[in-house]
Amino acid sequence: MVSYKPNSKAVLYSRVSTEEQANKDNSIPAQINAIKKFALSNGIEIIGEYLDEGKSARTADRPEFQRMISDAKKKDKKFSMILVHKTDRFARNRxxxxxxxxxxxxxxxxxxxxITENFDDSPTGKLLEGMMEVIAEFHSLNLAQEVMKGMKQKASKGVYIGRTPFGYSLNKETKRLKINDDEAKTIKIMFEMYSKGDSFGTIKKYLNLNGLLTCNNKFWDSSSVKRIIKNPVYTGQYIWNKTKRSNRSNNDPSDWIVLKNTHEAIIDQELFDKVQKILKAKQTMKGAAVKSQYLLSSIIKCGHCGHNMIGERKKHTSGKVYIRYVCGNYLSHRMCFFNFVHKEAIEYLVFQDIRKILKDGDIDPSKVIITKSDDSTDELKLLENRLKKIKHKFQKQLEAFEAEIISLEELQEAKKRVSLEEAEIKEQINQIKNKHVNEDLGEQLKPQFNDIDEIIESNDPTAIKLWLKERIHKIEVLNKSDVKIEYRLPW
Structure with a gap:
């Protein structure tokens, strides 16, 4: 039995993860109560509390935990002990x-x-403490696997796991999806409109104007409409474990659970298949669209509604032919007004604006948007791989310490080196992700415009269009005399 010096002072640390919060026996109040009883019976005075609620012990990145460690390092601290209910409350990461x-x-x-495991300072006590830490880490990892296994079993029986999709509600008894009649009407409108050629932007605007909002009473955006259009759940199909929780990338298809007819369909298979074909065709057409004679299509937008402006060739009764860009929202649905600009005039204006930048290098910062080049993406991947290798390297140092090959001081030095190197790499990653724009934007833009004469002389509409698209983010047209060009600044 461990004895404690009279008038010993301590702080208590208590933690509960999100998954454990429903367990009353393991709750923070229960832990605090047990720790205080232990302190009272052993003549220990508790002078402070550090509580992390809803935090996992697999990582030390817990606000109260880190505050406690920081306070323990202070020279004027008043405590000599940290009391925890069990070893796994302190850390589950060995x-x-x-x-x-x-x-x-x-x-x-x-x-x-x-307080519940009572390890002493003897070699046996240290061995038991180490064993309990290993067991705690094993339990944490094993629990995650068991939870996944349980979820997989439930999913294979058609029990819906995850966020309930718009258009459905969850039957509390069967844990299966049931149709929400009001939301299902909105789903049907989306599929019907898209099957007739309407864009995601047009569908979004129609729903918002007619008060058909999301389940949180927020306005729809195009990406949300697209996600619904692509989701086979509306045909009665249930797909579980398709994406990873950590980064939302897809798991291997062999790990998916795919079940048909687990719930009532809102959209019949024929309509769903038709919509998927249109979606695929439009994606394929994006590449072919660059062959169009309209050099600015896909980057020229209506400044009033944000819709793409579409190339239009119109013959007047007098026989004169007008070639222009017109608001697509107006052309398709008359939901904007006849906002247009002549093709020749706007394309001339764009090339003149580029030549002006080349000549004097002046540009308004609001006309520049930063985009990341492929080189930056590759550099980012290299840095992220280096970060992983550093963590693996330190794990080796830790194993060496546990095997008594290196001392604690050497381990701490290794930890400092790793921390410094990690900080440097993270700083480089942040610089790439959030690179600041220098004041001399015009000079930075110039190099990518140097081949303007060469590209124009090629007389190749496809090449010219791609060249413009790589350098211009968008062109907003409010009227024929009010045009804003926003350039890309690649890194």
């Missing part, structure tokens, strides 16, 4: 546990005490 306990004990003179 490396974090070893490092922080060693740091607290050897550098701060603070010991971590588990």
């Amino acid at each position: 490396s974090d546990s070893v490092i922080y306990k060693s740091l607290l004990s050897k550098q701060c003179g603070v010991n971590v005490i588990s």
Whole structure:
């Protein structure tokens, strides 16, 4: 039995994860109550509390945990112990546990005490403590696998897991989807409109203007409409485990659970298939569209409604032919007004604006948008891979420490080196992701316009259109004399 010095002072640390919050026996109040009883019976005075609610112990990146460690490092601290209910409340990650306990004990003179496990300072006590830490980490990892296994079993029986899709509600008894009649009407409108050639933007605007809002009473955006149009759940099909929780990328199809007719369909298969064919055809057409004679299509927008402006060739009764860009929202649905600009005039204006930048380098910063080049993306991947390797390298140092090959001081030095290197790499990653725009924007833009004469002399509409699209983010037209060009600044 461990004995404690009279008038010992301590702080308590309590943690509960999101998954554990419903467990009353493991709740923060229950942990605090047990710790206070232990302190009272052992003559220990608790002078502070650090509580992390809804935080996992797999990582040390917990606000109250880090505040506690910071306070323990202070020279004027008043406590010599940290009381926890169990070892796994402190950490379930073996490396974090070893490092922080060693740091607290050897550098701060603070010991971590588990009130229910009562490890002493003997070799046997240290061995038991280490074993409990390993068991805690195993339990954490194993629990995640068991939870996934349980979810997989439920999903394979048609029990719906995850966020209930718009158009449905969840039957609390069967845990299966049932149709929400009001929302289902909106779903049907989306599919019907898209099957007749309407764009996501047009569908979005129609729904918003008619008060057919999302389940949170917010306006629709085009990406939300597209997600619904692509989702086979509306045909009665249930697909589970398609994407990873961490980064939303797709899992291997062999890991998916795909079930048909698990719930009532809102959209019949024929309409769904028709819509998917249109969607695929439009995506294929994007590449072919560059062959159009309209050099600015897809980057020229109506400044009033934001809709793409569409190339139109119109013959007047007098025989004169007008070639212009007209608001597509007006042409398709008369939901904007006859906003247009003549093709020759706007294309001339764009090339003149580019030549002006080349000549004097002056440009309004509001006319520039930053985009990331492929080179930046490759550099980002390299840095992220380096970050992973550093973490693996430190794990080796930790194993060396546990095998008593290196000392705690050497481990701490390794930790410092790793932390510094991690910080440098993260800073480089942030610089790439959030690179600031220099004041001299015109000079930065110039190099990508140097081949303007060469591209025009090629007389190749496809090449010219691609050249413009790579350098111009969008062109907004309010009227024939009010045009705003927004350029891309690639990194």
